[in-house]
Amino acid sequence: MSDAKISKVGWIGLGKMGTPMAANVLAAGFDLSVFNRSPGPMQPLLEKGAVAAPSAAALALDRAAVVSMVSDDAALESVTTGAGGLFEQARPGLIHVDMSTVSPEVSARVASAAEAKGIRYLRAPVSGSTASAAARALTILVSGPADACEQCTPLFGAIGRKHYYLGPAEQARYLKIAINMMIGGTATLLGEALALGERGGVDWRQMVEVFDNSAVASPLIHYKADMLADRNFAPMFTAAQMAKDFDLALEAGRRGNVPMPLIAMSRQLFGAMIASGRGEMDFFGYVTLLEELAGLLHEQNQALRKK
Ligand SMILES: NC(=O)c1ccc[n+]([C@@H]2O[C@H](COP(=O)([O-])OP(=O)(O)OC[C@H]3O[C@@H](n4cnc5c(N)ncnc54)[C@H](OP(=O)(O)O)[C@@H]3O)[C@@H](O)[C@H]2O)c1
Incomplete structure (x- = not known):
């Protein structure tokens, strides 16, 4: 599965940034399934053709890549290693792309948990604003497994103007x-x-x-x-x-x-x-x-x- 073209994408976190970014992924033709902790923000995406997932864990079942865009360290841990989180039922080969702004420390902890499950974890925080998110003009900073970054190039193209591969570990967070x-x-x-x-x-x-x-x-x-x-x-x-x-x-x-x-x-x-x-x-x-x-x-x- 690691060389496959990504078409089925999952999305966790539909806040000020996640909503316009996910809408652009949908508009670019990806098959998108979304999950947000509170259900309200999912509605506009569902009206555009996305499918609602009952939990972050459920997204791992049939998605090639799952993006998260949540508030902070606690939110990232909750949607990954927490109960009902993405990693609960994830199979080896799944790509997890976290685009939130979080600490290198917690990111490294999530990376270890991902590695133990064979999940390919990309740190991909973004530089830009809600306006650049809507305009697909974000700059995406990526670190983690290089092959997964390569495979996500079309996905990054749907979200931002440019992405930079910075190294194998927490470089993007720093x-x-x-x-x-x-x-x-x-x-x-x-x-x-x-x-x-x-x-x-x-x-x-x-x-x-x-x-x-x-x-x-x-x-x-x-x-x-x-x-x-x-x-x-x-x-x-x-x-x-x-x-x-x-x-x-x-x-x-x-x-x-x-x-x-x-x-x-x-x-x-x-x-x-x-x-x-x-x-x-x-x-x-x-x-x-x-x-x-x-x-x-x-x-x-x-x-x-x-x-
Ligand atoms: N806003 C910007 O201009 C900007 C620019 C670049 C980067 N960023 C970064 O991007 C990230 C998202 O920013 P945002 O402005 O979109 O934030 P936001 O509007 O506050 O949205 C936060 C999202 O995280 C979810 N969330 C929070 N705590 C959670 C938890 N414990 N479990 C599960 N989900 C949780 C929220 O779900 P609910 O809807 O249920 O609360 C919501 O979907 C942040 O790390 C931020 O620093 C923001």
């Missing part, structure tokens, strides 16, 4: 965490910069536009520019999710003795985001915490009251 350190760090620094500009009386919309056209312009800032200009912090990736990724970085750094003072500080402030009721806000809403700390929100309120 690189994904490293990229998210840069993304979270950008939100932190931009938040401070915007708050300073506000203090100096710079017009908010103009300031966002200039950042987007300045020496620090980047695809990330460009992607967030409209949302920032409108002060629309509806979550594409929440502050709580970014705090989780900072934790993944700090724990991996601790284990490997890699100092990360900047990320440690950013994590503290993202704790304050959560504590101040901003955990479910988009992580670029970090600027509002800075505005509060700088007294800018208070000044805005005073000005409104005077009007």
Whole structure:
């Protein structure tokens, strides 16, 4: 079965990312069977032609490859080695592709369990957003058995713009965490910069536009520019999710003795985001915490009251 063309695909996890990704797999012509812990999110996929599976374990019965896209370490363990998980009834040769952002430590544990059952386990976290997921424009970072990666090339083509094979073990997990350190760090620094500009009386919309056209312009800032200009912090990736990724970085750094003072500080402030009721806000809403700390929100309120 290892050389067979993959046509039957299973999908676990239909959240903000999993739903558009699975829809693209279906649209690319794969025979798709889906499972989500709570049944509601399965409905839109079923209406498009996917079949519902009663459990993650059931997907192992007739699928050549099963993708998971779930929240975190606990969720990954639950849908794989947990009761009713994918590995319960899996046969040797099954390919499991996990695209979640999780720790190298738990991923390695899942890898051992997979190996014991002859499951070919690919770590395949993605870089991109809900919008790039919908547009099939994700960048997929892959590590694990090279032959399984090769076999999944058409599947990756249905989900993303490009995939990179990075090595046989947890390389993809480390690189994904490293990229998210840069993304979270950008939100932190931009938040401070915007708050300073506000203090100096710079017009908010103009300031966002200039950042987007300045020496620090980047695809990330460009992607967030409209949302920032409108002060629309509806979550594409929440502050709580970014705090989780900072934790993944700090724990991996601790284990490997890699100092990360900047990320440690950013994590503290993202704790304050959560504590101040901003955990479910988009992580670029970090600027509002800075505005509060700088007294800018208070000044805005005073000005409104005077009007
Ligand atoms: N959002 C982004 O922009 C983005 C970009 C790149 C990578 N990521 C990463 O991609 C992953 C998914 O993100 P998302 O934004 O799609 O998250 P999300 O919207 O919160 O969805 C999480 C999914 O995981 C499932 N889940 C959570 N805990 C579970 C458990 N214990 N057992 C079984 N299923 C469980 C949820 O099921 P229920 O529906 O039952 O709760 C849901 O399907 C995360 O690791 C995230 O860091 C996100």
